[in-house]
Amino acid sequence: MLSVALGTLRARWVTFVGGFVALALGVGLLTVMGLTLAASLDAPTRAPERFAAAPVVVKGADTLRVPTPIGDRSQKLAEPRAVPPAAVAELERLGRVTPDRSFAVRARGGPGDLVGHPWSVATFAPYEIASGRAPRAADEVVVSGTWAKPGQRLRTQRGSVRVVGTVADRGIEHAVFYTDARAAQLQPRSVQLATDADATAVRNAVKNITGVRVLTGADRRYADPDPDRDREALTALNALFGTAGGVTAFVSVFVVASTFAFAVAQRRREFGLLRAAGATPGQLRRTVAAEALVVGVAASAAGCALGRYGAPRLVRWTVDGGLAPDWFATGDAVWPYCAAFSTGVLVALCGVVAASWRAGRTGPAEALREAAVDNRPMTWGRWLCGGVLLLAAAVLPFLGDPGGLLHRKSYVSRPMLLITAVALLAPALVRPLTRLLAWAPARLPGAVGLLVRENAAAAVRRTASVAAPVLVTVALAGSLLGATATLDAARAAENRARTTAAFVVTPSAGGFDGATLKSLRAVPGTEVSVTSASAVYVLEDGVALVRSEARAADPDALAATARLPLSAGRTTGLDDGSIIVNEEWERHTVGQRVRVWLGDGTRKTLRIAAVMTRGTGDNGVYVTPANAAGAAVDRVDVALADGADAAAVAAGLRRAVREDGGRVRTADQWIASTYPRTDRTTRLGFLLVLGIALLYTGISLVNTMVMATSDRVRELAALRLAGATRRQVLRLVGAEALTVAAVGALLGLLVTVLNLAAVGAALHVLHAPDALTLPWPALAATTAGCAALAVLAATATATATAAAAAAAATRTPHPSASASAQ
Known part of the structure; x- marks a missing residue:
């Protein structure tokens, strides 16, 4: 054999x-x-970077650890704690202590990620003066890199400063070094410090102080940013x-x-x-x-x-x-x-x-x-497997948590089940689809339309096999892009319904300082809601430490600028002893008490004041500013008072944030820039996934079409013997390829619709906007590309085999004659 x-x-x-x-x-x-x-x-x-030359680094608590019956569970704190004063006092007895005070700096014309430090920590990187000198006065700074030169004045959100020196850029960060005294004024908290004392003595000195971590050797890298x-x-x-x-x-x-x-x-x-x-x-x-x-x-x-x-x-x-x-x-x-x-x-x-x-x-x-003809293209095995897979694709998504349907892994993997099911059942769908698509061409003068319909309908297996790459291509492009577009549209609509403010003010980096917030509140004709981002941690089922994104806000101001999607309770019911949660929490009944850990690790028991629907998953929790200590203000919602002029308010808001570098946008502008959140990295990721799959299926489509057309030498020869010209044969082959590509595109569109219907049903169950968004441009481009590839491959192969077809026609009878003779 x-x-x-x-x-x-x-x-x-x-x-x-x-x-x-x-x-x-x-x-x-x-x-x-x-x-x-x-x-x-x-x-x-x-290797350690910012503290490569520091003997010992001491950090405050930056990780929350909670014991459970199956071991400790940990999460990174949203707001790391400062080094306790007791620890600082103990360390000062052992040697020199250098606090590291880091804070965001915004300078006109400078990089967007500037970070301020006291000059004394520069030696631990080590940074060395490349030009100029060290800062000596409160309005003097040293910068890293070459974006500013000594003698240049910089306007920052913390006042005007003069560059007196520069240090070489070490690729760690864009740093701005102030005098130690000025840095202490700008940032009183120090979450880490360096000391020249012996490491063993340091550990002994702080061993009884909770929330202190001693870093030496390679572990000093944990003091670096990120x-x-x-x-x-x-x-x-x-x-x-x-x-x-x-x-x-x-x-x-x-x-x-x-x-x-x-x-x-x-x-x-x-x-x-x-x-x-x-x-x-x-x-x-x-x-x-x-x-x-x-x-x-x-x-x-x-x-x-x-x-x-x-x-x-x-x-x-x-x-x-x-x-x-x-x-x-x-x-x-x-x-x-x-x-x-x-x-x-x-x-x-x-x-x-x-x-x-x-x-x-x-x-x-x-x-x-x-x-010659496929009389029984569907076997009982195809019916059974295709039916089971189709049933599984329709039922399985709704047996578990509907929120799982919105996760990327789910809407990426679910189309595969549907594609396989539809591909197995394709021979049963090919004949009616082909007859439907070729119904109008078959009634035109000439035999091309009729032959296209009959050839494609008779050779069901060939049609289904050639349509399979098109099915995969269209289904993947439509399902992946359609799912992300549907979720993005749902999130945008959800946020639009939740935001009732006229303007949203955001900082360029870091957060707003007190002076800027005071100026914003002083703008006449406004109701201002100041919010900050933090986190809340809860232990669910006794073993899972879950982090929920939290926003800290004054409840009365929040009620004036937002319409939370509440299923129970009231926004104004929030106070320092309560929390607003969503239905995804294990405990989500108004009046119940929940044990939580705040963003800085503080353990508290709070009463549930209101409950939000789950929505698309962006509904986190709300607390008051008292329960988000240290969180920087990163958003200010502004509602208009009765009779207030929107243009005048906008101008006043811009004046208030001019020095701070903040941005004033209408609510619609802010939503448009924030939602959908498909950033460049995500787009490149989807391009990678789709690009590889679509490139492969495109090559496979050409490959399959060449195989199918090259096997029809005798058939094409019979057409030539029957009087068809070479041009008519090529037109017939091209029309058949176009019809088969259309069949595959319709099957792919069917998979896309079924997949997006499941996403829409999940959104409906979660009380989120469920408007389906079909990516018509992508579907049209994919279908057109597949059709062009199919037609070019078919006609090119038919042209190449024309001579073989003519030779075969003179020596071999047409297969239909052989079949009828049987």
Whole structure:
């Protein structure tokens, strides 16, 4: 059987090249995803940066730890605590103590992420004067980098200052160094400090003081800004590549299996001849399996080589796009090659099992009769599997938490189930869809429209196989982009309904200071609601420490500028001893008391004053400013008093924040700039996921179309013998390709609608706006691209085989004649 398989490979090389290309590309993509995923598992350990020269660093509490029956649970505090005064007193007895006071600085013409420090901590980086001198007066500063020069005056939200020196930029931050006395005025709190005392003596001195952490050696990096940024970046990359890998694996397995099954289905006449020559069903199956094994091994090896070539380029793209840190690179992991190779061989074998089993069961005469027309394209196995998957896709999403349907993993993975179900049921849908699409062309003068309808409807398996890549392409683009557009629109509508303020004022960086807030409140004709961002932590089910984003606001001012989506209670019922929660909380009944930890780790028991609906998941909790100590004011909502002039109020607000660098926008402008929140990183991530999948399916569409058209040499020859010109044949082939692409696009649109309907139902259950948003431009562009690829591939292949068709027509009867003769 191996010799027969090798002979068949030589004789039908076009068919097997199609399968080889599909499998090699699929394995290549799996290898690329595996290598990048393996590289995102471990982050390098960064050396200390800001305190590289400090012997010992002491930090206040920045992590909340709560004991549970299954061990401690921890969360990063929204508001780290300052080093306790008792600890500072103990450390001052041991040696010199240098507090690190960090605060946001906004300077006109400067970087947007300026950070202020006392000059005394510059020596720990170490920073050294590159030009000028150290600051000596309250209005003197030293800056890092070259964006300002000595002698230059800077206007900041904290007053005008003069640059008296610069230090080299160490790539850590954009720093502004004040005198120690001025820094203490601007930022009284110090969440960390450096000391030159012996580390053991420091630990002994603070061992009985709660909430103090001593950092030495490599641990001093935890005193740097965002010390876990590398690990957090890799966690995001891991999620991104995991999602992309899952989509890629599904698309590649789907396309490869479809391509191999189609390649076997094309050879039913050949199988019938072998059966007539005495081959047993088992021999036939073993032959097909041997062919698939040979192609699978060769294509998988080629795919691994492609993956080795492509992975570094994908990594470079993610780094250039800002998705990954500069140091991110592919490693030397071996398991991605093994996993991709074995998956490729397994998919190749599985792709031919069902088709070869069906071919082996048919008798010789039956196989020859079925060679021309698909009389029974749907087997009981396809009906059963397709029906079960369709039922599962319709029922499973609503068996659990409806909020889970709004998570990215859910709306990325759910279309795969629907695509598989619709693809299995496609042969039953192809004939009515084809007749519907070709109904009008079939009534036009000439035979092209009629032939398009009958050819596509008769060759159901061929039509379904060619439509499969289009189905995947349109369904993925429509489902992913439609789900994100629907959720973004729901969040925007939800926020629009919640915001009743006329203006929203936000700082350029950090938060507003007291003087600016006083000026904003003094603007006549306004009702001002000052809010700040914090967090609240609650232990649910006794084992899960859950963080909820919180906003701190005065309840009366909040009620005047916002309309919270309350299901129970009143906004004005909020006070220093209560909290407004949402229905996602384990306890969410008005009047109940909940034990929580505030943003700085303070443990309190608060009464539930009101309950909000869950919505899209952006409804956090509300507390009063007394329960959000240390949280910076990052938003001011302004409502107009009766009779107030909006233009005059806007001008007054702009004057109030001019020195602070704040921005005044109408509520609609603020919502438009804030929602949807699809930032550049998210867009690049979706581009990665969709780009890889759509590029692969596009190549597979061309590949499948070439396979399908090249197998119709005798059919095209019969048309030429019947009097059709070459131009008419090409027009027929192009029209058929266009019809098949339209069938695939309609099936993909069906998957998109079903997927978005589930998202809309979940939004309705969660009391959120449920207006579905179909990405028509993306759907139209994807469909047009698939149609163009299909027509070009079909007509190009038909042109290339025209000479073969003419030669075949003179020596081989048309298959329909052979079939009728049976």
